[in-house]
Amino acid sequence: MTAHRSTLRRTAAAAAAAAAALVLAACGASDNGSAGSDGGASQSPAASASASQGEHNAADVAFAQGMIPHHRQAIEMADLAPSRAQSAEVKKLAEEIKKAQDPEIKTLTSWLESWGEEVPAEGAMDHSAHGMDGMMTPEQMEELEKASGKAFDTAFLEMMIEHHEGAVAMAKTEQADGAYPPAKDMAEDIITSQSAEIAQMNKLLGKN
Template sequence: MNHKRSLVRRTAAVAAAGAAALVLAACGGNGDSSAGHDGHTSKSPSASASASQGQHNAADVAFAKGMIPHHRQAVEMADLAPSRAESAEVKKLAEDIKKAQDPEIKTLSGWLTSWGEEVPTEGAMDHSAHGADGGMMTPEEMDQLKNSSGKAFDTAFMEMMIKHHEGAVAMAKTEQADGAYAPAKKMAGAIITSQTAEITQMNKLLGKN
């Protein structure tokens, strides 16, 4: 029994000494390098974030906050096409619009969240945010679109979407001119390219050029 007790005591003493050594080492380590270590950790995440993403400004925030409800409305309009459109071209166009704009809504929302900004709520359609050239449809225009079908829907959809796209292109051009956040400026460029091409396509389908 005595042998066992002394073994237990010795083990406990070794464990205690080990623990004390660890605590001392930890304290010593912190004491020795606290300035350099803490300084490094506080600087490196923000520095790496700046390097990989770049700084954003008020124009970038306005672009994201304006484009989210704008895109949501375009997707809402596109969702009407499969059951109402007569033209295969209009159905395909609506599908392309949804495919392009759904992921952009998620990306724009992610940027706002990472910047500590509010993401516009679903259903928020702040027409004033887009100015006179925002191209947003009024509730009456959306009702007109929902209540039409066949060729009448095709014509209304394209005429409204041209106006809508023109608003988005104007917003994207403002972002390219005034924004500072490289990914947002890149998205603005993609919006200008794709939506300008779709405006041309819709004008052709409408027989306007």
């Protein structure tokens, strides 16, 4: 009888230990989101990305894969300004756009690689990319390349406003549908910085 009770006690203890392990595992899984969010501020980008792996969804992938060619085109446009723009303010704005968006391309690329997702190929401006919010057509890019002086300034500002508006729309979609905290943070930064640049460009055009 004593041996029987001892066996029962051991069985109950084993069951309790297994249940506790399951609870701990569940807590760990549910805490990942907050850990990834908090870690983004204190850890290095690489450590944060590694710690937060798996916490992304299809919207995060679409955001990264869409924003890379979008940013690349903005940089391509900005690269034309030093030799073609007349306005010093346009040249300075183009430089700031490059400075902000080039590091973001690198970050977006590292996320896709860590997720095992395809990174858009360099220079692969396919038809689907041109259908994206705010993307310039090949004809518009050709028009910008041929312009100079004040005509370039006007074309650059008008096209970049449209381009930025597209990026802001994409970032708002990420904020609404995404799950990966660092991507949502980047989306917030894009909305803030590019909305401010849109206001600045409208002012340069005399629209406000």
